[in-house]
Amino acid sequence: MSFIAKPKINHPDMPKNALGLTARQYEGAMSTLCAGCGHDSITAAITQAIWELAIPPERIAKMSGIGCSSKTTAYFVGNAHGINSVHGRMPAVATGANVANRELYYIGVSGDGDTLSIGLGQFAHTIRRNLDMLYVIENNGVYGLTKGQFSASADLGSKAKRGEVNSFAPIDPVLFGMSLGASFVARGFSGDKGQLVPLLKAGLMHEGFALIDVISPCVTFNDHEGSTKSYAHTRKYSTQVISADYVPRAESITVTYEPGTAIPVQMHDGSTVVLHKVAADYDPTDRSKALGYLQEHRAKGEIVTGLLYMEENRPDFHGTVNSAATPLVNLPMEKLIPGDAALRELQKDYA
Amino acid sequence: MQETQPSRINDFVVKLANVNGTGSASANGLLMKAIFRMGVPVMGKNFFPSNIQGLPTWYEIRVSKDGYVSRSGFVDLMVAMNAETYAKDVAEVRNGGYLIYDSTWPRDKALTREGVTVFGIPLAKLCNEHFPVARTRILMKNVAYVGALVALIDIDLGIIEQLLREEFASKPKLVDSNLQAIKLGYDYAKQHFPCPLPLKLERMDRTAGHIMIDGNTAAALGCLYAGATVGAWYPITPSTSLMDAFKMFCEQYRKDPDTGQRNFCIVQAEDELAAIGMVIGANWAGARAFTPTSGPGISLMSEFIDFAYYAEIPTVIFDVQRTGPSTGMPTRTQQCDLLLCAYASHGDTRHICLYPSNPEECFYLSVEAFDLAERLQTPVFVMTDIDIGMNDWMCRELKWNDSYRPDRGKVLNREQIMALKGPLQRYVDVDGDGITYRTLPGVHAKGAYFTRGSGHAKSGKYTEDEVEYQEVVDRLLVKWDTAKKLVPKPVLTGSGRNKLGILSLGSCDGAVREATDQLARRGLQFDYLRVKAFPFGTEVQSFLDAHERVFVVEQNRDAQLVGLLKLETVVDPEKLVSIRQYSGLPIDCRVIVDGVSESLRKVVAA
Numbered sequence: 001m002s003f004i005a006k007p008k009i010n011h012p013d014m015p016k017n018a019l020g021l022t023a024r025q026y027e028g029a030m031s032t033l034c035a036g037c038g039h040d041s042i043t044a045a046i047t048q049a050i051w052e053l054a055i056p057p058e059r060i061a062k063m064s065g066i067g068c069s070s071k072t073t074a075y076f077v078g079n080a081h082g083i084n085s086v087h088g089r090m091p092a093v094a095t096g097a098n099v100a101n102r103e104l105y106y107i108g109v110s111g112d113g114d115t116l117s118i119g120l121g122q123f124a125h126t127i128r129r130n131l132d133m134l135y136v137i138e139n140n141g142v143y144g145l146t147k148g149q150f151s152a153s154a155d156l157g158s159k160a161k162r163g164e165v166n167s168f169a170p171i172d173p174v175l176f177g178m179s180l181g182a183s184f185v186a187r188g189f190s191g192d193k194g195q196l197v198p199l200l201k202a203g204l205m206h207e208g209f210a211l212i213d214v215i216s217p218c219v220t221f222n223d224h225e226g227s228t229k230s231y232a233h234t235r236k237y238s239t240q241v242i243s244a245d246y247v248p249r250a251e252s253i254t255v256t257y258e259p260g261t262a263i264p265v266q267m268h269d270g271s272t273v274v275l276h277k278v279a280a281d282y283d284p285t286d287r288s289k290a291l292g293y294l295q296e297h298r299a300k301g302e303i304v305t306g307l308l309y310m311e312e313n314r315p316d317f318h319g320t321v322n323s324a325a326t327p328l329v330n331l332p333m334e335k336l337i338p339g340d341a342a343l344r345e346l347q348k349d350y351a
Numbered sequence: 352m353q354e355t356q357p358s359r360i361n362d363f364v365v366k367l368a369n370v371n372g373t374g375s376a377s378a379n380g381l382l383m384k385a386i387f388r389m390g391v392p393v394m395g396k397n398f399f400p401s402n403i404q405g406l407p408t409w410y411e412i413r414v415s416k417d418g419y420v421s422r423s424g425f426v427d428l429m430v431a432m433n434a435e436t437y438a439k440d441v442a443e444v445r446n447g448g449y450l451i452y453d454s455t456w457p458r459d460k461a462l463t464r465e466g467v468t469v470f471g472i473p474l475a476k477l478c479n480e481h482f483p484v485a486r487t488r489i490l491m492k493n494v495a496y497v498g499a500l501v502a503l504i505d506i507d508l509g510i511i512e513q514l515l516r517e518e519f520a521s522k523p524k525l526v527d528s529n530l531q532a533i534k535l536g537y538d539y540a541k542q543h544f545p546c547p548l549p550l551k552l553e554r555m556d557r558t559a560g561h562i563m564i565d566g567n568t569a570a571a572l573g574c575l576y577a578g579a580t581v582g583a584w585y586p587i588t589p590s591t592s593l594m595d596a597f598k599m600f601c602e603q604y605r606k607d608p609d610t611g612q613r614n615f616c617i618v619q620a621e622d623e624l625a626a627i628g629m630v631i632g633a634n635w636a637g638a639r640a641f642t643p644t645s646g647p648g649i650s651l652m653s654e655f656i657d658f659a660y661y662a663e664i665p666t667v668i669f670d671v672q673r674t675g676p677s678t679g680m681p682t683r684t685q686q687c688d689l690l691l692c693a694y695a696s697h698g699d700t701r702h703i704c705l706y707p708s709n710p711e712e713c714f715y716l717s718v719e720a721f722d723l724a725e726r727l728q729t730p731v732f733v734m735t736d737i738d739i740g741m742n743d744w745m746c747r748e749l750k751w752n753d754s755y756r757p758d759r760g761k762v763l764n765r766e767q768i769m770a771l772k773g774p775l776q777r778y779v780d781v782d783g784d785g786i787t788y789r790t791l792p793g794v795h796a797k798g799a800y801f802t803r804g805s806g807h808a809k810s811g812k813y814t815e816d817e818v819e820y821q822e823v824v825d826r827l828l829v830k831w832d833t834a835k836k837l838v839p840k841p842v843l844t845g846s847g848r849n850k851l852g853i854l855s856l857g858s859c860d861g862a863v864r865e866a867t868d869q870l871a872r873r874g875l876q877f878d879y880l881r882v883k884a885f886p887f888g889t890e891v892q893s894f895l896d897a898h899e900r901v902f903v904v905e906q907n908r909d910a911q912l913v914g915l916l917k918l919e920t921v922v923d924p925e926k927l928v929s930i931r932q933y934s935g936l937p938i939d940c941r942v943i944v945d946g947v948s949e950s951l952r953k954v955v956a957a
Contacts, residue, residue: 056796057796057799058792058793058794058795058796058798058799059793061636061792061793062801073801074801074813078799079796079797079799080792080796080799081790081791081792081793081798081799081800081801081802082799082800082801082802083632083635083662083801083802083803084801084802084803084804084805085628085631085655085658085804086628086654086655086658086804089624089625089628089654089655091625091628092620092624092625092626092627092628092629092631092632093628093629093631093632093635094632095583095618095625095628095629095632096581096583096618096628096629096630096631096632096633096634096635096636096640097632097633097635097636097792098632098636099581099583099616099618099629099632099633099638100580100581100616100632100633100634100636100637100638100640101636101637101638101792101793103793104636104792104793121621121622121625122621122624122625122628124621125620125621125625129618318616321613321616321617322611322612322613323612323613323614323615323616324607324612324613324614325610325612327793328580328581328614328615328616328633328638329580329636329637329638329791329793331580331614333578333756333757335614336578336580336605336614337575337576337577337578337755338575338576338604339751339753340750340751340752340753342604343572343576343749343750343751344748346572346600346603347562347748347749350562350563350564351561351562351563351748
């Protein structure tokens with residue numbers, strides 16, 4: 001970690017977003033993670049994505065559980081509410097908050113331990129409900145805060161810092177999410193901010209559960225030879241199949257796309273996400289084909305990245321249960337409490 | 352036919368022994384409702400198995416002109432419909448009592464007992480002759496014994512007819528077949544037995560202004576009237592019907608008439624861990640949210656419960672207690688989670704618990720639970736049990752004051768946030784009552800703060816500093832003292848000047864009241880204090896101080912209420928005499944009368 005905080009001064013020439021805010025105004029507390037931690041790069045990418053989308057800070061709710069990754073919600077958008085709950089249970093807290101107030105942008109940040117071990121059940125059920133939230137997994141294959149145990153995403157045969165070999169097959173959050181019917185699945189790499197920022201923007205604007213698995217090397221416990229989550233390994237074996245562009249509403253009308261290589265996806269707010277085919281044989285709109293491709297390439301040891309699957313016309317949880325368009329927290333109590341006359345009337349059934 | 356009992360009008364117990372899954376519940380409900388409609392106080396208790404079909408189930412109806420609501424501990428008339436339990440059922444009837452059985456098949460040896468008059472009615476045969484469909488025959492057998500009881504204990508037939516018409520308003524054919532079955536039993540009894548029996552009903556007017564309702568339904572109504580919008584739960588006996596009722600009420604009262612959209616949201620969670628997480632998330636966001644569960648659910652929720660305690664997030668939890676430990680007996684009652692809820696989870700934690708004694712109080716205390724949770728920004732447990740939660744109790748009609756405004760506690764609104772001089776100091780005790788100001792997400796960026804279960808300073812920032820940590824946990828104790836003043840006060844019955852006291856809570860109330868009446872007839876006067884909440888206020892301490900001996904009545908093995916008193920008050924433990932029932936059956940007054948008498952005898956002997 002760094003011990004010297006950057007002064008919070010806005011230079012007049014700093015670029016401003018549509019709300020007139022600079023990117024610095026979307027920053028949070030100083031990170032306490034190790035220098036070079038992949039998570040800090042993701043924090044920077046999230047900050048940039050939110051700034052570019054010009055989301056008002058009070059419309060953001062930051063959700064997390066426990067672990068190195070879960071600490072990072074304190075490190076972006078300091079003037080947004082955040083809740084750092086218990087290990088593996090962030091999805092439940094996010095569900096409750098979202099149910100109560102559907103007008104916020106829910107950003108959940110989790111890790112591979114928080115999501116794939118202790119929290120696997122809640123993760124699965126939140127996908128199933130298609131809860132409208134961005135769910136970022138900062139995936140480093142290792143438990144950092146408890147000093148280097150393998151996590152459930154560690155690859156078979158990968159080596160720990162002291163040479164121990166992992167003998168259990170991994171849970172791949174992308175394959176897991178795809179098979180459970182997640183409506184938005186992407187994978188990025190903390191070392192590739194250029195790819196990650198549009199993924200985050202698309203995920204934030206997606207109406208439903210947006211899962212982004214980000215390989216995020218742990219410089220202290222899992223960045224050595226023999227690790228499959230190191231910077232070097234990820235750079236060497238990752239290939240992007242779909243690159244995404246986020247086109248805001250104002251610009252989306254004027255852009256034209258070359259058919260066959262680009263798939264424009266209309267978002268609910270009128271903006272567009274354009275999926276560019278880097279791999280010609282990859283179809284991000286066909287779940288079973290995409291799943292087959294991902295399984296095949298995983299078997300070869302490749303790390304497939306990009307916006308891997310997207311489905312924009314499925315109702316989120318609120319749509320499914322037909323809850324009020326007005327956030328429940330904004331409904332006046334007079335509307336919620338039936339009153340004395342109704343109580344007298346209904347008790348006739350009990351007399 | 353010998354008559355061994357003097358006339359017993361409006362004061363007896365009918366117990367019905369059935370096989371579950373045969374439709375007996377509706378027949379027994381009909382019976383009880385008819386008695387209620389005759390203006391006679393009545394109480395029904397259902398002892399049912401954790402099973403869907405085929406196991407023994409009992410329904411006990413106590414007719415009590417004096418309005419006693421607990422079990423009497425006696426059975427005057429047994430309807431023995433389950434051959435498997437004949438032996439047990441006949442043994443339970445008190446001398447001079449009656450037993451009805453289905454005489455379609457030869458009389459079982461087990462049914463012979465001196466001092467019990469046995470009536471055989473060929474219920475199956477009668478129904479088989481009258482109804483062509485097999486399932487109908489099974490169901491109507493139950494209705495037919497109701498018909499026999501109409502004749503035997505003099506139930507108003509007109510009321511039975513009226514209730515059937517109400518029940519099957521949309522299916523008139525069912526009214527006819529049910530009435531036929533009633534007539535079958537009625538005619539048979541009239542022809543073969545001396546109707547009515549000495550134990551019988553007579554119209555009274557003691558049920559006007561009352562309703563028959565179970566505690567889970569009443570608690571759900573409380574949630575509706577508290578303005579709760581979010582319910583998250585995982586199905587668990589015996590709390591399930593609470594959420595079922597909440598859903599029913601919400602579908603009726605919370606659907607937008609124009610759009611059909613729901614002004615509420617119920618989430619059936621994947622487990623109790625998720626259910627409580629959702630409730631905490633929703634409360635954090637500013638909704639009134641709750642979860643109903645039972646003991647095993649509380650165990651699973653524990654980690655989250657003290658997150659809510661330490662991060663200071665309002666949370667309402669209903670614990671409809673069932674028999675533990677482990678899976679225990681899921682359909683049998685106990686008050687076995689008193690300690691579990693009072694101190695749920697790791698670290699130094701103490702939680703507010705409310706103890707309704709009947710469905711009526713379930714309604715009012717549910718509303719109060721939300722007010723307390725938001726006022727004190729902490730978890731609040733509403734602790735009922737199967738006896739209260741799932742049995743129909745005769746209660747006074749529920750009242751509502753339209754001037755009620757929910758107490759949302761110290762939540763800064765937009766204007767107040769904008770007026771803040773610096774960043775929100777989330778955990779600073781401005782008012783000296785230990786309760787600090789919170790903000791809700793989505794209101795204004797200036798009000799933002801970071802909620803955490805990790806060590807935090809009063810500003811809300813992360814800390815591992817010993818002074819900053821301790822300042823916050825010490826302030827939580829100040830809040831606990833405030834809670835003592837805000838929670839519902841205990842109820843004192845008696846002059847307050849007696850040397851002997853009884854202290855109890857929750858569903859023991861009826862049995863304690865009946866026991867004190869009986870003991871008074873023996874010349875023993877007691878003051879009775881019923882605690883309605885934890886933490887205990889000064890009234891509990893004063894009561895302990897003012898009495899030489901205090902009998903503590905509760906329904907668990909380990910005397911958990913005694914334990915709580917020892918931990919939370921200053922009392923000579925020798926003063927406390929524990930009286931407990933924990934078999935899974937609701938407590939009856941005999942346990943208390945016997946326990947008290949025994950203890951006093953020992954004192955005299957010593």
